[in-house]
Amino acid sequence: MPLKKIFINTMGCQMNVYDTGQIQSRLAPLGYKPTDDLAAADVIIVNTCAIRAKAEQKAFSFLGRLVPYKESKPELIIAMGGCVAQQEGHKVISRMPHVDLVFGTHAIGRLPQLIQRIAATRCRIVDVDMATTISADDFAPGHLASSSDVSAFVTIMRGCDNYCTYCVVPYVRGRESSRTPDEIVAEIEHLVEHGAREVTLLGQNVNSYGQKEGFCSFAKLLDRINRIKALSRIRFTTSHPKDLSEELMLAFDRLEKLCPHIHLPVQSGADAVLRRMNRRYSKRQYMDKVQLLRGIRPDIAITSDIIVGFPGETDEEFEETLHLIDQVGFDGLFAFVYSDRPNAPAVRFENKIDEAIKKERLQRVLVCQEAFTQKKNLALTGSIQEILVDGLSKHQAYGSQDRPPQGAKDGIQWSGRTGTNKIVHFMQEAPADAWNQMLTGRIMEIMIEKAMSHSLWGRPLS
Numbered sequence: 415m416p417l418k419k420i421f422i423n424t425m426g427c428q429m430n431v432y433d434t435g436q437i438q439s440r441l442a443p444l445g446y447k448p449t450d451d452l453a454a455a456d457v458i459i460v461n462t463c464a465i466r467a468k469a470e471q472k473a474f475s476f477l478g479r480l481v482p483y484k485e486s487k488p489e490l491i492i493a494m495g496g497c498v499a500q501q502e503g504h505k506v507i508s509r510m511p512h513v514d515l516v517f518g519t520h521a522i523g524r525l526p527q528l529i530q531r532i533a534a535t536r537c538r539i540v541d542v543d544m545a546t547t548i549s550a551d552d553f554a555p556g557h558l559a560s561s562s563d564v565s566a567f568v569t570i571m572r573g574c575d576n577y578c579t580y581c582v583v584p585y586v587r588g589r590e591s592s593r594t595p596d597e598i599v600a601e602i603e604h605l606v607e608h609g610a611r612e613v614t615l616l617g618q619n620v621n622s623y624g625q626k627e628g629f630c631s632f633a634k635l636l637d638r639i640n641r642i643k644a645l646s647r648i649r650f651t652t653s654h655p656k657d658l659s660e661e662l663m664l665a666f667d668r669l670e671k672l673c674p675h676i677h678l679p680v681q682s683g684a685d686a687v688l689r690r691m692n693r694r695y696s697k698r699q700y701m702d703k704v705q706l707l708r709g710i711r712p713d714i715a716i717t718s719d720i721i722v723g724f725p726g727e728t729d730e731e732f733e734e735t736l737h738l739i740d741q742v743g744f745d746g747l748f749a750f751v752y753s754d755r756p757n758a759p760a761v762r763f764e765n766k767i768d769e770a771i772k773k774e775r776l777q778r779v780l781v782c783q784e785a786f787t788q789k790k791n792l793a794l795t796g797s798i799q800e801i802l803v804d805g806l807s808k809h810q811a812y813g814s815q816d817r818p819p820q821g822a823k824d825g826i827q828w829s830g831r832t833g834t835n836k837i838v839h840f841m842q843e844a845p846a847d848a849w850n851q852m853l854t855g856r857i858m859e860i861m862i863e864k865a866m867s868h869s870l871w872g873r874p875l876s
Contacts (some may be wrong), residue, residue, distance in 0.1 A: 420446040421455035423476055427464025429616050430496055431472055432567040434461050435557030436522050444526055452483060457491045457529065462498035464582050467753040473498050477510050484512040491532055493517060495525075497586040499755060503542045518542035519587050520573070525551050544588045550573065550597060556605035558572065562805055564855040565612040566605045569600050570635070574618035574655060576682075579692045579763070580721065582755040583618055592617075592624045594636055602642055611855045612647040612802055613639070620650050620655035631826050633661040640669045646857060647802055647833070650855065651677045656695045658703050666711040673833040674711050675745075676745040677793070678703070679719035683738025685732035687724050690763070697738060704742055715745040715834035717808075723752045723772030725763035732775050739782050745790055747783040784867075791836070791865035797857050798875065801830035801838045807853045828853060830860075838862070 420441060424434045437459065438448060449455055458480060462473040470783035477494060484490055494516035500518035507516060514532050517525060521541040528539055545552075548571075558566055573588040574581075593642040602613050609651060615635075630638075632650075639648055648671045653662075655678055665672055678700075682688050685696050705715055720735060732843055738748070751772040754761040782787040829839045838860050842853065 416445060418444070418446045418456040419451075419454050420457045420459065421449050421452055423458075423460045425461060425473060425636065426465065426496065428567050428614065429572075430461050430463060430571060431559075432569050432616060432680075433496065433519075433522060433749070435559065435567070437461070439527060439554035439557045440522060440525050442531065444529065444736060452480075453796050455483075455490070457493065457494045458483070459495055462494060462496035462503050464497035464586055464755065466750060467755070474509075477513060481512050489533075491515065491529060493529075495519075495522070497582070498585040500542050500544075501582065504540050507538055507540055509529065510544075515536050516540045521542045523554075538561050546589060546591070548593050550594075553593065553597065553601070556608075556610070557599040558605065558608055558610060562609075564610060564802065565614065566610040566636045567614050567616050568598065568601055569593070569616045570606070570620065571617040575622075576619060576694075577692060577759075578753060579690065579759040580724065580779055582758050585757040587618065590619070590622065590626060592627050592629055594627075595624070595630055595638060598635065599638055599642070602639060602645065604774070605643050606642060609855065611645065612649065613645065615639075615648070615650040618652065619654040619657060621653050621659065621662060622814070623765040631661060631768065632740055633659070633665045636662075636665050636669055636672060640671045645671060645854075648672045648850065649835075650674065653678050655680065655700050655703060656693070660706070663703070663707050663710050666714060673835065674713050675715040675717070675833065675835045676707065677717045677719075680738065680742075681719060681721050682724065682727075683735035684727070685729050687727055687735075688859070690726060691724065692759075696875075697734070700736075701741065713834065714820050715836075716742065717746040717748070717835075718744050719769055720747060720749040721752050722775040722779060723767040723821075725752070725760055725767065726765040727752075727767060736778065736782055737777040739786075741781065743786050743790075744783060745836075746787060747777055747779070749779045783805070788865070788867065791870060794836070794862045794870060795865050798860055799832045799836075799838060799870070799872065801832055801858055801860050803828060803853045803856050803858055805829070807839055830858065832870075838872055839869060840872050840874055842874070 422434050424430050449851045460473055460476050463469040480492055491514050492512055494513060495517045506513055514527055571592040573590045575590040576582045577584050620632055623628055653676060664676055680700050681691055683697055807827040826842050827839055828842055829837055831837055840860055859875040861875055862870050862872045864871040
């Protein structure tokens with residue numbers, strides 16, 4: 415089979431990263447190999463995100479830049495996948511005459527046949543059909559992005575039934591459905607056999623895993639995964655606060671491979687805003703669960719999401735959000751300005767907030783959180799942290815605030831992450847070639863010597 419090349423531009427969430435791996439696995443039997451060179455590609459796919467307007471704009475901007483490639487290489491196949499493809503469907507074909515294929519979030523399993531059909535007939539196809547349940551054929555064996563990767567994503571469920579008023583996910587990912595425990599465990603075992611030492615379980619709301627199908631609870635699924643030999647760490651995202659059970663919280667104390675980190679999106683600290691968002695919990699209920707988590711696992715890292723400028727958000731309601739951030743003291747925060755999304759009910763809400771006010775509020779949230787991030791990083795100075803070594807650091811050069819401490823040995827810079835998901839850099843004197851296989855994927859003890867803005871610096875103890 416002649417070698418062909420595929421370029422994939424992945425935008426958005428971790429689930430899209432996983433889907434890109436699925437696309438590569440599906441097209442590999444047809445002879446397609448990944449390339450970073452747009453000009454060399456026989457197929458170009460943009461895997462899109464629709465969660466915010468800016469992400470959608472970036473997707474169409476990227477597609478627009480592909481016109482010259484199509485003109486110079488007419489046989490080139492250009493495709494849009496992911497959430498924007500699901501949302502826009504035939505509109506993409508009308509808007510972008512050089513796009514050959516639009517495939518939705520449930521069409522990845524059909525992608526090889528779609529690509530073959532276009533290559534043979536030069537037709538244009540839109541496939542945004544959605545299924546109500548997951549079948550075994552919907553997922554290919556697990557995929558590592560490269561042979562040196564030690565961390566992998568595994569989707570355990572897709573879709574969402576919560577219908578938060580700002581969110582487009584139920585409309586582009588479908589209703590909630592879960593994969594069987596056996597399929598999930600088999601995929602993780604396959605990944606471990608190929609070098610994975612850490613997995614992150616993905617779902618729009620992993621806390622409700624298996625409830626519709628009558629499978630085991632999410633906590634019991636974690637029990638099974640915890641018993642997989644050669645697997646060092648387990649992570650998961652995302653947890654909806656309303657469904658966070660005590661059984662799952664207790665798993666952080668009981669399961670030695672489950673990392674002490676939870677991403678628990680709160681979105682707002684004002685009960686009135688939470689009601690308009692249809693989040694179905696109160697600030698007090700959220701705070702109670704944070705307190706219980708920290709009682710069960712005192713060292714747990716808690717990160718969250720905040721949306722500022724939701725329709726009707728008053729100055730007083732925004733101040734309540736700042737107060738919640740101050741009360742919780744998150745380890746990290748992802749903050750965004752609200753933007754209208756097609757199909758989401760909030761697009762019809764009145765009292766939209768001025769863009770300048772939204773940006774000012776976003777900056778205040780970021781400044782507030784930055785103080786907590788630095789404080790928590792500084793508190794780790796002098797401590798010994800276990801990290802899983804990811805490999806060579808992606809940032810060999812440092813800015814003025816992120817330099818190694820004075821006296822640090824010369825060598826090759828490596829990085830890894832603590833169980834609480836903090837990035838740690840360290841130096842190894844030996845050449846990278848000699849140490850790559852020995853260090854990547856290892857659990858190492860690191861003495862933390864310096865806290866930086868978004869990472870830590872340390873030295874290996876062994």
